[in-house]
Amino acid sequence: MPEPVVLVLDADPSPRLGRLTGRARVLRTDAAGLAARLPESDVLLVWDFTSDAVREAWPGEGRRPRWVHTASAGVDRLLCPELVASDTVLTNARGIFERPIAEYVAGLVLAFAKDLPTTLALQRERRWHHREGQQVAGSRAVVVGAGPIGREITRLLHGLGVQVALVGRSARRTIHGVEDLGPLAARADWVISAVPLTPSTYGMFDTRFFGLLQPSARFINVGRGASVVEADLVQALNRRWLAGAALDVFAAEPLAPDSPLWDVPGLLVSPHLSGDTVGWRDRLGEQFVAMYELWADGGPLPNVVDKQRGYVPSTDNSAEEEGASPE
């Protein structure tokens, strides 16, 4: 039996796949070459997860890979009706991004509470100006998105003494249903989004939502940019409906140099890096190799995405999960 063909939608730096030598024939392509290579491939590794190349190339002619793995948590940029309807198995990088993103969120919460951006600005002006910070312990957070990333954020903030409510699609056990989001957000100091991008989360953070918040609240998005109506957030910040916000993800990335988002008072902009800590690409490559070995041996794959829902449902039986989706 010939070696299966693994097609890599490549990006710089490439994944290290040396361990697959003798077990797979590895081909690499860029977005332009993807459509032509799909019919000859058994497996597609979406190493460059920052484009719409898969969604655009998939609907064409010919055979399709039996398995697609994306080196990201979110799958929104891959899904097209033809892929959803196919028998192809789609997996994601669950397990890699949870802790870094949770640390990033905890860092933002503490930086806001201690007013670190103002401290840095005053330092540039050589001004000694004492201010009072906020105590994080005892403050209230709502984490929206009950997937592994939202749950790790919840765990870490809880460890800092924050009272955290976790909101998922539907209520179960310790998770609130989305119908509780309004009342919870209305008394929260921190609202953190780690939702995947699906039809039901698209544009969910809008003027109506920001109108519910306390003037002292801060909003943090590490999920997907298009869940926020960016113009509504800008307006809400300008009207001081909330005290601040931090966006790590945007409807269009990279954010254009002339975007109005760069200099909204109270808005912290970061370039989609919350999940990316030193060594992350190596960890993503190792995860794929380990999954490939399972697949080649005929075993079941972990991290299988429910293509209809657009995220990985729970693998245990305790609760349905919503795979939050940074990267």
Place this chain on the structure above:
Amino acid sequence: MPEPVVLVLDADPSPRLGRLTGRARVLRTDAAGLAARLPESDVLLVWDFTSDAVREAWPGEGRRPRWVHTASAGVDRLLCPELVASDTVLTNARGIFERPIAEYVAGLVLAFAKDLPTTLALQRERRWHHREGQQVAGSRAVVVGAGPIGREITRLLHGLGVQVALVGRSARRTIHGVEDLGPLAARADWVISAVPLTPSTYGMFDTRFFGLLQPSARFINVGRGASVVEADLVQALNRRWLAGAALDVFAAEPLAPDSPLWDVPGLLVSPHLSGDTVGWRDRLGEQFVAMYELWADGGPLPNVVDKQRGYVPSTDNSAEEEGASPE
């Protein structure tokens, strides 16, 4: 019996001492009037803890208060030989600053790990530049100063998954003696000082010490400024002996506008605010009132400073503690 006289070395805003009505006669003074009022006072509340007024006024003529309470953790600015030798009881504000300072340190650690200052600088330039952060979980910290503040910092960092070694004056139980500081610092990602200012901590962080650190290490001082030889830290940062530092305390405060410390690359300067969260002055006032009621009833006072050592020794029998000293 006449009401005891409580003299307040005042600052704006004044403490709320209404609960003492009928139990004490409250007098207020500034630094200039302190010496004249000391002989007629039973209790001195050092509400303005930012000057050397007590150390300067104390050695004069006449009777002295039997009890001095400072609304700060550190007592280094109060102590003069005459006060140390006297029967006067000195107490501090243990219990107020621990958690805020620990949160502040955790915020700095996360901000450094996630390179937040660079993110803010790039945002001002409207530049989308992806970088990799560091994972805090699994990193190594040394906390110097095993008083309640150092121990709270240790607890909070441990909760973030940091491997923390706590260093005190002498080894006991889970606390390392100062003789371990060098080897521990040499492999630390974070070195955090929460030491009180005493003869043995004065200038302890110097060229010799910074020479031990890893080039990737960061140094954070929330203890007392004079424990750091500031010129040595500047030189070490300029030589890239360490990756960064954050100072919340300085040998001379407020830091002068022409201080070279304001614009050292990699050095974050904050105006002695790590312990000060909204409501802190109210909490300090309430603590003093509660202690006054104990004292007036003849009960023993908590938070009694060992004036020879310059900090509050342990109140339980488990371990000697070193009262760290921000504020």
